[in-house]
Amino acid sequence: MVFDEKLLDCISQARHVVVFTGAGVSAESGIPTFRDAQTGLWTEYDAATLASPEGFRADPALVWGWYEWRRMKVLQAKPNPAHLTIAELAEKVPRLTLVTQNVDDLHERAGSDNPIHLHGCLHRPRCFACAKPFDYPPGIPEEPEGGRRLEPPRCVHCGGYIRPGVVWFGESLPEEAWNAAQQAAQHCDLLFSIGTSSLVWPAAQLPETAARNGAAIVQINPEPTALDRTARFNLRGKAGDILPALLEAL
Numbered sequence: 397m398v399f400d401e402k403l404l405d406c407i408s409q410a411r412h413v414v415v416f417t418g419a420g421v422s423a424e425s426g427i428p429t430f431r432d433a434q435t436g437l438w439t440e441y442d443a444a445t446l447a448s449p450e451g452f453r454a455d456p457a458l459v460w461g462w463y464e465w466r467r468m469k470v471l472q473a474k475p476n477p478a479h480l481t482i483a484e485l486a487e488k489v490p491r492l493t494l495v496t497q498n499v500d501d502l503h504e505r506a507g508s509d510n511p512i513h514l515h516g517c518l519h520r521p522r523c524f525a526c527a528k529p530f531d532y533p534p535g536i537p538e539e540p541e542g543g544r545r546l547e548p549p550r551c552v553h554c555g556g557y558i559r560p561g562v563v564w565f566g567e568s569l570p571e572e573a574w575n576a577a578q579q580a581a582q583h584c585d586l587l588f589s590i591g592t593s594s595l596v597w598p599a600a601q602l603p604e605t606a607a608r609n610g611a612a613i614v615q616i617n618p619e620p621t622a623l624d625r626t627a628r629f630n631l632r633g634k635a636g637d638i639l640p641a642l643l644e645a646l
Contacts, residue, residue: 397641403629404645406612410586412491415482416602417635418592420617422498424636425473428466448565452524456557461546463560467518470500478590478635479506481643488646493580497592497599499562512573512580514599516562525556569598581605590616590635594623603627 486492615627
């Protein structure tokens with residue numbers, strides 16, 4: 397794979413690199429995207445039913461069962477070459493900030509330290525009533541009976557239902573994570589946008605913010621996106637193919 401020398405120079409000279417990842421990176425590990433996960437038994441439910449506070453209040457067992465099914469898929473998956481290369485890249489540049497829209501832990505398992513999870517994490521549930529964190533028992537959960545419903549555990553502090561630790565429709569991004577991501581975008585000199593459609597806001601504004609502040613934008617995605625016009629370099633293909641080759645070229 398041959399890369400533009402200007403791209404290689406940009407990476408080599410960068411002092412602060414932001415890597416911004418989306419669902420396409422996890423999909424290469426076999427994890428269904430949010431929409432793709434609405435298949436089989438789940439097709440009869442719309443997104444608002446499965447991913448909103450109102451949906452959880454109406455049917456906690458349905459929502460918890462769907463997210464536990466998704467969490468099981470994540471626990472069975474393994475980091476792919478894109479995850480591994482991002483972790484390796486962090487050791488070769490002066491500073492790297494990893495920001496992800498993904499709710500799995502594959503970046504952590506690949507060796508990345510403290511990624512910023514803009515949309516929360518499946519492995520960090522909390523109480524729906526008092527917001528106290530909940531610790532899962534060790535091991536891989538069984539798939540919810542019938543692939544559908546599972547009663548949520550109860551909070552040991554207040555007795556409320558435990559909810560998935562992800563950002564639902566109608567909810568704000570975690571303030572600390574969003575502020576850290578914005579700061580990184582404002583002060584980086586190179587941003588990789590990898591495997592994201594650039595359609596989900598406000599997360600999609602991070603590359604635009606970086607570009608306005610003078611950073612070079614590198615997009616890695618199989619298909620064109622709304623970011624094409626902003627990115628200085630558009631690399632078409634799978635992140636798991638392009639990133640290892642790019643690191644080798646460096």
